Amino acid sequence: MEVEAASGGTGEIRWSKLGTSLPVANVQALVASAGELTADQIERYVQPDIDAHAVLSEQSGEVPVIDLSNLLSSESVDAEVAKLRFACAEWGFFQVVNHGIPDDVITGIKHDIQKFFQLPLEVKNAYAQRPGDLQGYGQAFVVSDDQKLDWSDLLALFAQPTQGRDMSYWPSQPHTFRNSVEDYSMELMKLAQTLNVFIAKTLDVAPELLADKHVAQFLRMSYYPPCTSMPEKVLGFSPHSDGSFLTILLEINSVQGLQIRRSGAWIPVKPRHDALLVNVGDLLEILSNGKYKSIEHRVTINAHKERLSISAFHVPNYGGIISPILGTIEEKMLYKAVGVEEYARLYFANKLEGKKALDYAKLSGI
Ligand SMILES: O=C(O)CCC(=O)C(=O)O
Numbered sequence: 368m369e370v371e372a373a374s375g376g377t378g379e380i381r382w383s384k385l386g387t388s389l390p391v392a393n394v395q396a397l398v399a400s401a402g403e404l405t406a407d408q409i410e411r412y413v414q415p416d417i418d419a420h421a422v423l424s425e426q427s428g429e430v431p432v433i434d435l436s437n438l439l440s441s442e443s444v445d446a447e448v449a450k451l452r453f454a455c456a457e458w459g460f461f462q463v464v465n466h467g468i469p470d471d472v473i474t475g476i477k478h479d480i481q482k483f484f485q486l487p488l489e490v491k492n493a494y495a496q497r498p499g500d501l502q503g504y505g506q507a508f509v510v511s512d513d514q515k516l517d518w519s520d521l522l523a524l525f526a527q528p529t530q531g532r533d534m535s536y537w538p539s540q541p542h543t544f545r546n547s548v549e550d551y552s553m554e555l556m557k558l559a560q561t562l563n564v565f566i567a568k569t570l571d572v573a574p575e576l577l578a579d580k581h582v583a584q585f586l587r588m589s590y591y592p593p594c595t596s597m598p599e600k601v602l603g604f605s606p607h608s609d610g611s612f613l614t615i616l617l618e619i620n621s622v623q624g625l626q627i628r629r630s631g632a633w634i635p636v637k638p639r640h641d642a643l644l645v646n647v648g649d650l651l652e653i654l655s656n657g658k659y660k661s662i663e664h665r666v667t668i669n670a671h672k673e674r675l676s677i678s679a680f681h682v683p684n685y686g687g688i689i690s691p692i693l694g695t696i697e698e699k700m701l702y703k704a705v706g707v708e709e710y711a712r713l714y715f716a717n718k719l720e721g722k723k724a725l726d727y728a729k730l731s732g733i
Pocket residue numbers: 587589604609616624625664666675676677678
């Protein structure tokens with residue numbers, strides 16, 4: 368079973384088969400049929416080091432909030448840019464409110480993703496095995512060679528607004544699915560371009576330098592079934608940083624689960640129905656020469672409630688290169704320039720193990 372990463376760019380579509388997943392039991396089906404899971408079934412998903420670091424729920428309220436309308440108003444822009452700089456440098460994560468995406472676009476995609484995951488397994492699987500298509504429905508995502516598995520089912524879709532339209536095959540149920548995804552994806556592309564302009568401001572560089580960093584988008588829709596036995600021992604998603612430039616996350620049904628790494632602990636993020644969550648990806652860490660860090664995050668599981676989310680990974684042109692932008696002549700280059708294609712391959716080969724892939728771009732001595 369393949370979950371494929373996809374990208375466009377100004378030229379032809381060239382992403383394929385960067386990430387793979389194995390045909391193991393679909394956890395959603397497992398949960399639905401089992402009532403109670405056996406110890407053996409659950410054992411495969413148990414993560415022994417889940418408690419290695421403290422979880423600091425009291426810091427949830429501190430995740431920075433950026434108001435896009437303040438960025439867009441000449442009176443408030445400077446103060447909000449300062450907040451954005453702080454958010455990128457100190458947290459690597461921020462919530463965006465007043466993001467300007469119409470309510471009906473958000474409602475549409477939330478509704479259709481929920482409907483998609485309610486389809487019978489056979490129907491969903493029909494979308495999985497279409498070689499050559501830029502999409503896949505993964506039954507489970509393999510995160511390490513020893514078959515440690517995440518408690519989630521995934522739908523990965525290539526959804527770049529222009530080239531995405533050429534995709535030959537889309538799920539036909541629910542019938543509005545394709546429209547909802549395209550509308551949402553188009554709005555997110557616009558939002559990402561706007562964020563780019565202000566991220567450039569925070570780095571004191573010309574916006575054109577970041578203009579080609581969001582040419583394509585790869586959507587991952589994740590479904591995390593509830594887990595009644597030992598939910599505190601199972602992760603929906605193991606700790607990883609994102610291989611993107613920037614990721615924009617929509618939490619579909621407001622069930623808490625995402626935790627971000629900060630000062631050696633995990634901070635749970637409280638879903639806000641009015642916000643999108645944005646995080647710095649590995650490529651922005653490289654471009655900013657480490658001023659902004661792509662932060663590790665993981666997803667925990669709720670004992671009684673399912674959780675759904677859509678991650679939109681914004682990526683540069685596959686044929687491009689990311690090099691650190693240095694602020695001053697004296698600034699030492701801490702990361703080397705990497706080809707986007709080269710980095711994508713490396714990232715997927717590392718199977719989402721923390722931030723290991725990024726070590727490749729770090730120059731020695733740091
Ligand atoms: O479901 C989430 O909240 C986060 C998922 C995630 O980290 C990812 O898709 O990279």
